[in-house]
Structures are given as structure tokens and as C-alpha cells.
Amino acid sequence: MIETDHQLSTCMSILKPVRDSLDVLNGKWKLPIIVALTFGEKRFTEISKEVHGITDRMLSKELRDLELNGLVRRNIEESYPVKVTYQLTEHSKSLRSVIDSLKDWGILHKQRLAEECREYKKVKKVLIK
Numbered sequence: 001m002i003e004t005d006h007q008l009s010t011c012m013s014i015l016k017p018v019r020d021s022l023d024v025l026n027g028k029w030k031l032p033i034i035v036a037l038t039f040g041e042k043r044f045t046e047i048s049k050e051v052h053g054i055t056d057r058m059l060s061k062e063l064r065d066l067e068l069n070g071l072v073r074r075n076i077e078e079s080y081p082v083k084v085t086y087q088l089t090e091h092s093k094s095l096r097s098v099i100d101s102l103k104d105w106g107i108l109h110k111q112r113l114a115e116e117c118r119e120y121k122k123v124k125k126v127l128i129k
Helices: 005-025 030-038 044-050 056-068 091-128
Strands: 072-077 083-088
Touching: 005 030, 030 044, 030 056, 030 072, 030 083, 030 091, 044 056, 044 083, 056 072
Parallel strands: none
Antiparallel strands: 072 083
């Protein structure tokens, strides 16, 4: 099938915003950090405990990136000791449906893989006999 200019233009009009979104949310840690903050304002150590496996250095970098992209707000309370917390911005709440869709797809995908694994084991059992 020969791709027309219209098809290419349509494809690019879909891919460009998807790439832009992935540029902001890319990596292993950004979405888990956003999910952790979905349940309210947290201190650095609280986020670190909820996002298993992330190093302090990586968490710091990812929080800065999310802050630069307007998804996370860093709050500094001038007290002794200084208290720093992080929370989602109003803009980040627009990701809720995206995260819900990813969660739902992940559940379905895992179920599908488990079913395929069960079917494979049944076939393998029959072939071995």
C-alpha cells in the first residue's frame, strides 16, 4: 500500500503530541512519583519510601524535571528545621485519566499474558505425553 501525503500528515499529527508527552513523562520514575503524590503533599523521604528502588539522586533529578514541566510544586516552609514538601499542581491532575488508562491496560495485559502462559503449559503437557 502506498502511503499518501494525507496519511503521512495524519500520522505525524498523532505522533508529534505523543512524542511530546513521552518527553515529559519518559523514564521509569516520573509516573510512579506522580502516583505517589496523587495521595497528597509529601516530603522527600516519604516519596522515596513509596517509590521503591529509586535513589535519592534520581528522585531529586526527577522532582526537578517534574517541577520544570509544571507538574509538581515544591513548597518550602521557613521554619527550623526548614520543611520542604512536594505536591501535584492543578495541571498535573489532567494526567489522571492517562494514569487510569495505563493501569487498566496493564491489568488486562498481565491477564492476557497469564492466560497465554496457561495455554502454553497445557499444550506443552499434551505434547510431552
